[in-house]
Amino acid sequence: MGQIEWAMWANEQALASGLIYLAGGIVAVAGQFKNWEFGAYGIAAGVFVSLLEYPRSKRKKGSTMERCGQSYFTPVVKAFGPLTRNYYVRSILHAGLAVPGGFLLATILGTVCLGIASIIYLLAAIRGEEWRPIEKKPETQPRITETIKRPPENPPPRPPPEVRRKQVDEGASGYTNPAIVADEV
Amino acid sequence: MGNRIVNHWFSAVVLAAWLGLNIFLFVYFFMIFEKGKKYAYTRVLLGSALAWARGSAACLNFNCLLILLPVCRNLLSFLRGACSCCRRSMRKPLDNNISFHKLLGYTIALMTAVHTIAHLFNIEWFCDAVHKPNNSLIGVLSSIGAQDDDWVNPVRSKEQTPPYLAFTTIAGVTGVVITLALIIMITSSTEFIRRCYFEVFWYTHHLFIIFFAGLLIHGVGRIVRGQTEDSVNEHDFTLCSSDYGSWQPKPDDHDDDDDDNVKCFIPAFEGNEPMTWKWILAPIILYIFERIVRFYRSIQRVVVIKAVSHPSKVLEIQMQKRGFRMEVGQYIFINCPEISTLEWHPFTLTSAPEEDFFSVHIRSAGDWTDKLIQNFQDRADNPPRLEVDGPFGTASEDVFQYEVSMLVGAGIGVTPFASILKSIWYKFQNADQRLKTKKIHFYWICRETGAFAWFADLLRSLEQEMISSGKDGFLNYRLFLTNWDSSIAGHAIINFDVAIDTVTGLRQKTSYGRPLWENEFSAVAEAHPRSTVGVFLCGPQALGKTLQQCCHQFSSMDPRKVQFYFNKENF
Numbered sequence: 001m002g003q004i005e006w007a008m009w010a011n012e013q014a015l016a017s018g019l020i021y022l023a024g025g026i027v028a029v030a031g032q033f034k035n036w037e038f039g040a041y042g043i044a045a046g047v048f049v050s051l052l053e054y055p056r057s058k059r060k061k062g063s064t065m066e067r068c069g070q071s072y073f074t075p076v077v078k079a080f081g082p083l084t085r086n087y088y089v090r091s092i093l094h095a096g097l098a099v100p101g102g103f104l105l106a107t108i109l110g111t112v113c114l115g116i117a118s119i120i121y122l123l124a125a126i127r128g129e130e131w132r133p134i135e136k137k138p139e140t141q142p143r144i145t146e147t148i149k150r151p152p153e154n155p156p157p158r159p160p161p162e163v164r165r166k167q168v169d170e171g172a173s174g175y176t177n178p179a180i181v182a183d184e185v
Numbered sequence: 186m187g188n189r190i191v192n193h194w195f196s197a198v199v200l201a202a203w204l205g206l207n208i209f210l211f212v213y214f215f216m217i218f219e220k221g222k223k224y225a226y227t228r229v230l231l232g233s234a235l236a237w238a239r240g241s242a243a244c245l246n247f248n249c250l251l252i253l254l255p256v257c258r259n260l261l262s263f264l265r266g267a268c269s270c271c272r273r274s275m276r277k278p279l280d281n282n283i284s285f286h287k288l289l290g291y292t293i294a295l296m297t298a299v300h301t302i303a304h305l306f307n308i309e310w311f312c313d314a315v316h317k318p319n320n321s322l323i324g325v326l327s328s329i330g331a332q333d334d335d336w337v338n339p340v341r342s343k344e345q346t347p348p349y350l351a352f353t354t355i356a357g358v359t360g361v362v363i364t365l366a367l368i369i370m371i372t373s374s375t376e377f378i379r380r381c382y383f384e385v386f387w388y389t390h391h392l393f394i395i396f397f398a399g400l401l402i403h404g405v406g407r408i409v410r411g412q413t414e415d416s417v418n419e420h421d422f423t424l425c426s427s428d429y430g431s432w433q434p435k436p437d438d439h440d441d442d443d444d445d446n447v448k449c450f451i452p453a454f455e456g457n458e459p460m461t462w463k464w465i466l467a468p469i470i471l472y473i474f475e476r477i478v479r480f481y482r483s484i485q486r487v488v489v490i491k492a493v494s495h496p497s498k499v500l501e502i503q504m505q506k507r508g509f510r511m512e513v514g515q516y517i518f519i520n521c522p523e524i525s526t527l528e529w530h531p532f533t534l535t536s537a538p539e540e541d542f543f544s545v546h547i548r549s550a551g552d553w554t555d556k557l558i559q560n561f562q563d564r565a566d567n568p569p570r571l572e573v574d575g576p577f578g579t580a581s582e583d584v585f586q587y588e589v590s591m592l593v594g595a596g597i598g599v600t601p602f603a604s605i606l607k608s609i610w611y612k613f614q615n616a617d618q619r620l621k622t623k624k625i626h627f628y629w630i631c632r633e634t635g636a637f638a639w640f641a642d643l644l645r646s647l648e649q650e651m652i653s654s655g656k657d658g659f660l661n662y663r664l665f666l667t668n669w670d671s672s673i674a675g676h677a678i679i680n681f682d683v684a685i686d687t688v689t690g691l692r693q694k695t696s697y698g699r700p701l702w703e704n705e706f707s708a709v710a711e712a713h714p715r716s717t718v719g720v721f722l723c724g725p726q727a728l729g730k731t732l733q734q735c736c737h738q739f740s741s742m743d744p745r746k747v748q749f750y751f752n753k754e755n756f
Contacts, residue, residue: 004382012372020368027302033309033347056377065377105347106305109361113368 007057007087007129010120014094015053017117021101021110022046028106038104045097046110052077052084057131064134071136078133085132087125094118196278203251207244207292215240223411225422226326226337226452230314231307235409238303241296246464248296249400252289253468255282257475258577265578280753294371301364308347308357311340325429335453339408355406363399366392383551387528397469400461407456416453425449483520483572490542492561492568497633498549499597500558501535503542506573511538513584513608514601517545517575524556524569533600533723534576537607539615543576548597583752585612587719588623591709591749593732595630595724599640602627602723609660610647623716626709627662628700630724663705664695702731706739710747721752729753 021042028039055073058064077084084090098114101107218224219236227235254260261279268276278285315338317324330336340350351357372378373389412420425432428449435450491503511534518529530553532545549555560569584590584605594602609625629640644662651659709718720736722729729751736749 004385006385008382009373009378009385012375012378013369016368016372023298023302024305027305031306031309033305034312059381062381065380105308105351108348108351109301109364109368112361112365116365116369 003060005059005124005129006120006127007124007131008059010087010090010117010124011053011056013120014049014090014114014117017094017110017113018046018049018053020046020113021049021107024101024104024107024110028104031106033104033106035104038100039106042101042104042107042110045101049094049097049114052090056134058134066134070134074133074135077131085130087121087129087131090131091118091121091125094121195275196281199278206247210243210247211240214243221411222417222422223414225412225426226454227409227411229322229426230326230338231310234303234306234310238300238307239409241299241303242461244296245293245300246461248289248292249397249461250464250468252286252293253472255286255289257472258282259475259478260471262577290371290374294367297364297367301360304360305347308350311338312345312347312350314338315340315343315345320430322426322429325432329451329454335413335451335455337410337452337454354408356403356408359399359403363396363403366396366399370396384528397465400465401469402462404457404459404461407459410454410456413453413455416450420449420452425452479518479574482574485573487571487573489568489571492565494558494562495546498558500547500549500561501544502547502561502571503536503544504571504573505542509543509573509576511536511543511576512578513538513604515576515578515604516601517543517573517577519545520572520574521553521557521560521569522572523560524553528553529574530554533604535600535603535607537604537611539608539611546597546600546603550597583719584721585622587750588621588716589626589709589713589718590622590624591626591628591705591718591720593628593630593720593722593724593728595722595728596632598723598725599629599631600723602629602721603640603643606647606660607643610650614650624658624713625660625662626705627660628665628705629662630665630667630699630728632666632668663700665700666695666697667699702735703738706735706749710739710741710749714747715745716747718747718749719752720749723753 023046025039025042025044025046027033028036029043033039051073054067055070055077056064056067082089094114095118098111098118101111101114215236218239219228219233224235261282265276265279268279314323314327317327319325319328327338327340329338331341339354351361369389370392374386379386412422431449432451433448435453485506485508488505489502490505491501493501493503495501514533516531516533518531520526520529532547534543535546536542536544547554547557549558557569584592592602592605594600606625606627609622647660720732722732733751736751739747740749741747
């Protein structure tokens with residue numbers, strides 16, 4: 001299990017917050033609530049946060065489960081360099097994005113969730129975590145060997161290859177010679 | 186396909202009943218609030234959002250009632266015992282308790298979304314209604330109850346905004362708090378977090394206490410109101426609603442009863458009785474009882490009688506505890522207060538019920554297990570104190586009820602079968618009559634040779650016992666080494682003629698690579714053409730799928746002929 005990487009949870013929380021923000025915004029706009037303009041902002045902020053958080057960071061140790069299709073997003077997020085790599089930036093960004101949603105009840109849930117995500121990111125940043133892209137290694141084609149259905153021709157025990165070759169040589173002389181000899185006799 | 190029905194019909198019935206009840210509750214409460222006469226005026230203010238909120242609330246009540254039950258492991262253990270006379274397929278749903286818990290979690294999340302969105306609309310419409318002029322129906326309805334407590338609109342003044350309403354009412358505050366608790370619980374229990382950072386999941390999941398506390402009092406504010414029964418009798422919506430301009434305040438005395446038939450009194454409203462606590466109180470009490478049982482078990486003294494270090498970083502701990510009774514294939518929860526007072530980790534028992542101690546094999550696999558093994562190694566003479574909760578039952582209790590059993594253990598997943606094989610050994614020695622099993626096929630798939638060592642002793646003694654008692658055909662075991670190199674293979678070649686295997690020292694030779702399940706199943710089906718075969722797996726999910734497929738493929742359509750039943754250990 002190893003050390004807890006808080007950023008991983010912060011990422012889940014932020015992604016969920018983005019979706020909740022988005023949902024709250026859609027509700028406010030669709031219902032034409034009072035101050036629905038904040039809802040429109042919520043939609044924009046929610047989409048932005050969701051896109052930013054979709055590609056998961058690579059874990060320090062062990063394999064990381066990728067989100068479905070995240071490899072298309074990773075290069076975009078990576079392109080912003082330190083802005084997206086540094087979790088202090090994310091923490092402040094999320095805190096800032098969260099504030100306007102607080103003026104409208106429909107987006108308050110998104111605001112609080114994003115605030116929590118921001119706090120967890122801050123914790124992650126203090127502990128020195130960083131966003132690192134999951135990049136595909138040049139894929140080595142997994143060696144798929146056919147299941148052997150035909151029984152091997154010479155049964156075990158089989159000696160190691162180098163010994164085997166010698167045996168075959170000896171065998172060849174041993175099999176051919178007597179026949180010839182027999183003919184002569 | 187036929188076998189799938191035999192195997193899973195009861196699980197399917199349970200799921201269908203659950204889904205049916207959900208749909209029924211939603212529709213039933215939806216219709217009450219969408220069509221009921223009592224709520225006609227409330228609907229004027231809120232529209233359909235009222236019915237959506239109430240329908241989802243009913244489903245939430247039902248699912249919150251259920252969600253605590255699958256995690257009451259002592260209760261499940263009790264049920265399993267109580268159902269031991271029932272058929273196998275009736276008990277099978279008990280093994281899927283965590284899957285059911287997750288399903289309920291997803292449902293609660295979905296219904297919470299519906300409920301929250303519906304109430305967002307409701308609050309907005311309530312606040313809008315206050316601003317409507319007094320010569321409209323909505324405006325008149327909103328102004329009802331300025332003096333008395335007959336109001337229908339909880340927003341009492343024009344200054345109140347939706348956030349104000351949400352954060353000053355009990356329903357609003359608890360709603361926001363428990364939704365937040367739910368969101369945090371969900372985001373920290375995604376598979377990725379659960380697998381990689383279990384502690385985060387484990388600690389945040391205890392927010393369920395806040396969730397249920399909030400849920401209990403969520404409804405006490407009685408904000409959703411309908412017309413009182415008296416009011417409905419004397420004020421009919423269809424007759425009076427268009428006449429709202431001439432509604433009369435209801436006189437206190439009954440002097441002018443005669444004039445009543447033409448007049449419409451101002452309707453009076455009352456809140457619904459809070460319902461949620463009735464739904465969830467019983468499971469909460471059950472759960473508290475469950476926790477008390479767990480707590481009582483944790484304070485019982487556990488004596489560590491022996492700790493054995495095995496290769497491949499496996500530690501065997503033998504323990505004793507008063508009143509501890511186990512069955513084969515059960516597991517216990519272990520807590521080591523020195524490492525963490527709150528963390529309980531499950532381990533499969535590796536001892537047989539016939540032994541006078543119980544044991545577990547702990548493999549180093551993370552923080553907690555590493556520390557535990559370290560603590561035991563550092564202080565061999567004075568081992569750290571352990572607390573034990575359990576034992577809890579899983580599917581492999583059923584092993585002896587099948588004529589033929591195929592046991593498949595992968596890696597450390599062999600542990601439950603250690604207990605089973607040991608128990609079989611003891612049952613043989615005692616010539617136990619309860620042993621229905623006539624033949625056991627045991628497959629052990631393992632990565633590295635070192636891991637074989639700690640289990641080899643048991644197999645070896647079992648082997649000898651079988652030979653000496655003349656029943657050496659009873660257990661057919663196959664070992665598969667999946668991670669091997671040429672040097673191991675070379676050894677195997679050189680020692681081909683030796684009767685004992687080079688890796689394990691057993692009479693049965695180790696196979697290299699993975700088993701071909703089609704071949705194994707067809708061999709078993711051929712050998713036992715008329716038996717019921719129980720297939721038991723403790724190992725990875727991918728293997729489970731393969732085995733399940735084989736079970737379906739190789740079961741005969743004829744119910745009298747060979748049938749395979751698949752069972753899986755849950756972790």
